[in-house]
Amino acid sequence: MLIRMIPEIGHFALVIALLMAIVQSVMPLAGAATRRPLWMAYARPMAAGQFLFVAIAYACLTASYMLDDFSVMNVANNSNSMLPWYYKFSAVWGNHEGSVLLWSLMLAGWGYFAARYSRELPRDMVARVLGVLGLVCVGFLLFILVTSNPFERILPHMPADGSDLNPLLQDIGLILHPPMLYMGYVGFSVVFAFAIAALLGGRLDAAWARWARPWTNLAWAFLTVGIALGSWWAYYELGWGGWWFWDPVENASLLPWLTGTALMHSLAVTEKRGAFKSWTLLLAISTFSLSLLGTFLVRSGVLTSVHAFANDPSRGFFILVLLGITVGLSLLIFALRAPRVSHKVGFTWLSRDALLLINNIMLVIMTVTVLMGTVYPLLLDALDLGKISVGPPYFNALFVPLTLIMVVFMGMGPISRWKDTSASLLVQRLWVAAAVSVVLGAALPLIFAERWSAPVAIGLIAALWIVLPMLRDLYDKTRHASSIGAGLKKLSLAYWGMQLGHLGVAVTIVGIAVVSNYEIERNVRMGPGSSVEVAGYTFTMTELTSRRGANFLADRAVIEVQRGDRERSFTMNPEKRLYIATGMPMTQVALRPGFFRDLYVAMGEDLGDGTWAMRVQYKPFVRWMWLGGLLMSIGGVLAVYDKRYRRMATAPDPEEAALQAASGKGKEAAA
Amino acid sequence: MTLSLTQKRKQKLYVILGLLVLASIAVGLTLYALRANINLFFSPIQIAAGEAPFERQIRAGGMVKEGTVVRNPDSLDVEFYVTDYVDDLRVHYSGILPDLFREGQGVVVVGQLQHDGYLKADQVLARHDENYMPPEVAQALVDAGYKPEDFQQKAEAAAKRAEASASNGASSSAY
Numbered sequence: 001m002l003i004r005m006i007p008e009i010g011h012f013a014l015v016i017a018l019l020m021a022i023v024q025s026v027m028p029l030a031g032a033a034t035r036r037p038l039w040m041a042y043a044r045p046m047a048a049g050q051f052l053f054v055a056i057a058y059a060c061l062t063a064s065y066m067l068d069d070f071s072v073m074n075v076a077n078n079s080n081s082m083l084p085w086y087y088k089f090s091a092v093w094g095n096h097e098g099s100v101l102l103w104s105l106m107l108a109g110w111g112y113f114a115a116r117y118s119r120e121l122p123r124d125m126v127a128r129v130l131g132v133l134g135l136v137c138v139g140f141l142l143f144i145l146v147t148s149n150p151f152e153r154i155l156p157h158m159p160a161d162g163s164d165l166n167p168l169l170q171d172i173g174l175i176l177h178p179p180m181l182y183m184g185y186v187g188f189s190v191v192f193a194f195a196i197a198a199l200l201g202g203r204l205d206a207a208w209a210r211w212a213r214p215w216t217n218l219a220w221a222f223l224t225v226g227i228a229l230g231s232w233w234a235y236y237e238l239g240w241g242g243w244w245f246w247d248p249v250e251n252a253s254l255l256p257w258l259t260g261t262a263l264m265h266s267l268a269v270t271e272k273r274g275a276f277k278s279w280t281l282l283l284a285i286s287t288f289s290l291s292l293l294g295t296f297l298v299r300s301g302v303l304t305s306v307h308a309f310a311n312d313p314s315r316g317f318f319i320l321v322l323l324g325i326t327v328g329l330s331l332l333i334f335a336l337r338a339p340r341v342s343h344k345v346g347f348t349w350l351s352r353d354a355l356l357l358i359n360n361i362m363l364v365i366m367t368v369t370v371l372m373g374t375v376y377p378l379l380l381d382a383l384d385l386g387k388i389s390v391g392p393p394y395f396n397a398l399f400v401p402l403t404l405i406m407v408v409f410m411g412m413g414p415i416s417r418w419k420d421t422s423a424s425l426l427v428q429r430l431w432v433a434a435a436v437s438v439v440l441g442a443a444l445p446l447i448f449a450e451r452w453s454a455p456v457a458i459g460l461i462a463a464l465w466i467v468l469p470m471l472r473d474l475y476d477k478t479r480h481a482s483s484i485g486a487g488l489k490k491l492s493l494a495y496w497g498m499q500l501g502h503l504g505v506a507v508t509i510v511g512i513a514v515v516s517n518y519e520i521e522r523n524v525r526m527g528p529g530s531s532v533e534v535a536g537y538t539f540t541m542t543e544l545t546s547r548r549g550a551n552f553l554a555d556r557a558v559i560e561v562q563r564g565d566r567e568r569s570f571t572m573n574p575e576k577r578l579y580i581a582t583g584m585p586m587t588q589v590a591l592r593p594g595f596f597r598d599l600y601v602a603m604g605e606d607l608g609d610g611t612w613a614m615r616v617q618y619k620p621f622v623r624w625m626w627l628g629g630l631l632m633s634i635g636g637v638l639a640v641y642d643k644r645y646r647r648m649a650t651a652p653d654p655e656e657a658a659l660q661a662a663s664g665k666g667k668e669a670a671a
Numbered sequence: 672m673t674l675s676l677t678q679k680r681k682q683k684l685y686v687i688l689g690l691l692v693l694a695s696i697a698v699g700l701t702l703y704a705l706r707a708n709i710n711l712f713f714s715p716i717q718i719a720a721g722e723a724p725f726e727r728q729i730r731a732g733g734m735v736k737e738g739t740v741v742r743n744p745d746s747l748d749v750e751f752y753v754t755d756y757v758d759d760l761r762v763h764y765s766g767i768l769p770d771l772f773r774e775g776q777g778v779v780v781v782g783q784l785q786h787d788g789y790l791k792a793d794q795v796l797a798r799h800d801e802n803y804m805p806p807e808v809a810q811a812l813v814d815a816g817y818k819p820e821d822f823q824q825k826a827e828a829a830a831k832r833a834e835a836s837a838s839n840g841a842s843s844s845a846y
Contacts, residue, residue, distance in 0.1 A: 609744075
C-alpha cells in the first residue's frame with residue numbers, strides 16, 4: 001500500500017518543503033529587520049527541515065524509477081524496464097521535471113550546509129543569508145509544483161512499459177555531468193545570499209569576505225568539473241570528436257564560470273585590502289543571475305538541443321519571471337545600499353590590486369561578448385527580426401585574443417605585491433621567465449611536431465608565461481628555509497590552491513592550442529580488409545560483426561591498429577547501436593586514450609555494399625584540456641581547506657553550540 | 672582644499688572617460704565580429720527567389736526530399752534535395768551524415784550557396800531525438816503555407832515508408 005503511494009508521498013513532501021522554505025525566508029528576514037532573535041532563530045531548523053523534505057521527495061521519485069512505476073508520467077516518458085539500474089537512477093535527472101527537482105535538492109542542500117557551517121557568523125547575518133536562500137528555494141519549489149510536477153500520474157490507462165531514456169543520455173557522462181554542473185550553478189546561490197545579506201545589513205568587512213570565499217571556491221570548483229565533464233561527454237558521445245561547440249547551452253554554463261572566476265579574484269582583494277567591495281557584491285549578484293539565466297535558456301525550450309527536454313512556454317515564462325525578480329530586486333537593493341558598504345582604498349597601477357582589477361575587467365568583457373553572441377539571436381527571434389545563428393568564428397575571434405591579453409597579466413599577478421610593486425622588481429623577477437617562455441614556446445613545436453604552427457607556439461608561450469613565474473615565486477618563497485621541503489611545508493593551502501588553479505589554466509591552454517592545430521581527421525569508406533593511415537598509425541578493418549546489448553542491437557567493427565612498423569598492435573571496436581524501445585540509432589565511439597594523444601574511431605553510416613563511412617581521428621593533447629579543468633577545481637577545493645577558513649569551521653562543537661543556542665533562546669524568551 | 676577637490680574630480684572624469692572609450696571600442700569590435708559571423712537562415716522558397724547571398728555562410732533547411740539521397744559509390748560525397756514542399760534546394764556534402772538523418776525528415780544545412788544553384792554544405796544538422804523538428808524548418812514550412820499537422824503527418828508517413836523499405840530490403844545485419 002505504502003509502496004503504491006510513493007509518488008503521492010513525494011508530492012506531499014514537496015509541499016511541506018515549500019511551506020518550510022516560506023517560513024525560512026519570511027521569519028528570519030523580518031526578524032533581522034526588527035531585531036527579534038526568536039524570529040531569526042527560525043532560519044536554521046527550517047533550512048534543515050526543508051532539505052530533509054526535498055530529499056524525501058527526491059528519494060520518492062528515484063524509487064518510482066527503480067520500481068518501474070509507469071503510472072508516473074515522468075517515469076513512463078523517460079525510463080524503460082530494460083534500462084540497467086544505474087541508468088534508471090540517473091534518468092531521474094535526464095528530463096526537465098527531475099532535473100529541476102535535483103536543482104532544488106542541491107539548493108536546499110547548500111542551504112543546509114550554509115546553516116551548519118555558519119556558527120561563527122553574527123546571528124543577523126545567518127538569518128539574512130538563510131532567509132535569502134529560503135526565498136530562492138521558494139521560487140524553485142513553486143516552479144516545480146506549479147509547472148513541472150514530476151509526480152504526475154497517468155491513470156487509469158498507464159502504459160505497459162516506458163518509452164525509454166534518450167540513448168545519448170545512457171552514459172556515465174550523464175550520471176556525472178549534470179549533478180556537478182548543478183552543484184556549481186546552485187552553489188553560487190550561497191555567495192549571492194551572502195552578498196544580499198551584506199547589503200541588507202550594511203556590513204561588509206574582511207570577515208565577511210573570509211566567510212564568502214570558501215563557498216565561492218567550492219561552487220566554482222564544482223562548476224569547473226561540470227563544464228569539463230560536459231565537454232568530455234560531448235567529445236566521445238556525439239561521435240565526431242568536437243569538444244566545445246559554442247552552443248548556447250555550453251555558453252550558459254561558461255557565463256557564470258567567467259563571472260565566478262572574476263568573483264573569486266575580487267573577493268581576494270576585498271578580504272586582503274578591503275577594496276572592490278561594491279564590485280564584489282555586483283559580481284556575486286551577476287554570477288547567480290547568470291546561473292539562473294543559464295537555467296532559463298536550457299530549460300525554457302527557447303533553445304533546441306539535447307538539453308531542452310520540453311517546449312512548454314509557461315515554464316519558460318515562469319523562469320523568466322523568477323530571473324526578472326531576482327535580478328531586479330537584487331540590483332535595486334544594490335543601488336540603494338551599496339554606497340553604505342563601499343570604501344576607498346588606494347593602490348598604484350603597478351600592484352596586485354591593479355592586476356586583479358585587470359583580470360576582472362577582462363573576464364567581464366569575455367562574459368559580455370559571450371552573452372551577446374548567445375542572446376543576440378534569441379532577441380532577434382523574439383522581436384521577429386529574422387532567424388540567425390552566431391557561429392563559432394565569432395566566439396573564437398573574440399575569446400582567444402581576450403584570453404591571451406589576460407594571460408599576459410596572469411603571469412605577473414602572483415609575483416606582484418599588494419598596494420604597490422616597483423617596476424624594477426617585476427622586471428628583475430620576470431625577465432628570465434619571459435625570455436625562456438618565448439624561446440621554448442617557439443622552439444617546442446619546431447622540435448616535436450612535423451610542421452611549425454604559430455597558434456601552437458603562442459599557446460605554449462602563454463602557458464609557459466603562466467607557469468614559469470609561479471616556479472620562480474616558489475623558489476623565492478622557499479630559498480630562505482632550511483630545506484626545500486621545510487620551505488614548501490610553510491606555504492599555505494590557499495597559496496597552493498592558487499598555484500594549482502593557474503597551472504590548470506596553463507595546461508588547458510596547451511591542450512586547446514595543440515589539439516586545435518595538430519588534430520587530424522579522416523573520413524573514409526572502409527570495409528573488411530581495407531585500411532587507412534593517420535598520423536603514423538595504420539587502421540585496418542578486420543571484420544564487421546554485430547552483437548546484442550541489454551537494450552540495443554549493434555553493428556560492430558573490429559579495427560586493428562598498428563603504429564609505424566612496430567610489432568605490437570591493438571584492436572578498437574566502434575559500434576553503431578540501435579536502441580530497441582525508441583528505435584533511435586547511436587554512435588558508440590572507440591577511443592584509445594593517451595596522455596599525449598587520443599585515437600578516435602567512429603562508425604558513420606552503412607553505405608550498403610558491405611562498407612561503412614568511418615571517421616578516424618588523431619587528437620594530440622586533447623586530455624590536457626580536461627586535466628587542466630580538474631587541476632583548477634582541485635586548486636579551488638585546496639584553498640577552501642586553508643587554515644584561516646578552518647578555524648571558523650571547526651570552532652565550536654556543534655552539540656555545544658546547539659546547547660548554547662537553546663539556552664540563549666530560553667533567556668531571550670524569558671526576557 | 673578646493674584645489675585638491677577639483678583635481679580629484681578631474682581625475683575621476685579622466686577615469687570615467689577612459690572607461691567609456693574602452694567600453695565603446697569593445698562594443699564596437701564585438702558588433703563588428705558579430706556582424707561578420709552571423710549565419711542567416713533561408714528556406715528553399717527564399718533561395719529559389721534569389722534572396723540568399725552567394726558564397727557566404729548561410730543556413731538553410733527543410734525536409735530531406737524522399738528518394739533524392741545519392742551517395743557517390745567511391746567516396747563520401749553525397750547529394751540530396753531539401754524541400755519545403757514548394758521549392759527544392761540541391762545540397763552537396765562530403766562526409767558523414769548525422770545518425771538521425773533520414774529521408775522525409777527535417778534538417779538544417781550550413782554552407783555556401785554556389786552560382787550553379789546548389790548549396791555546398793560543411794555541416795548537416797539533424798535532430799537529437801524523435802520529436803525534435805528544427806524550429807527554423809518548422810517556421811519555413813508554416814511560411815510555405817502548411818499547417819504544422821500537415822508536415823508532421825508527412826514526416827511520419829515518410830518515416831513509415833522508410834521503415835518498410837528497410838525491412839523489405841535484405842536486412843544486411845542479421846541480429
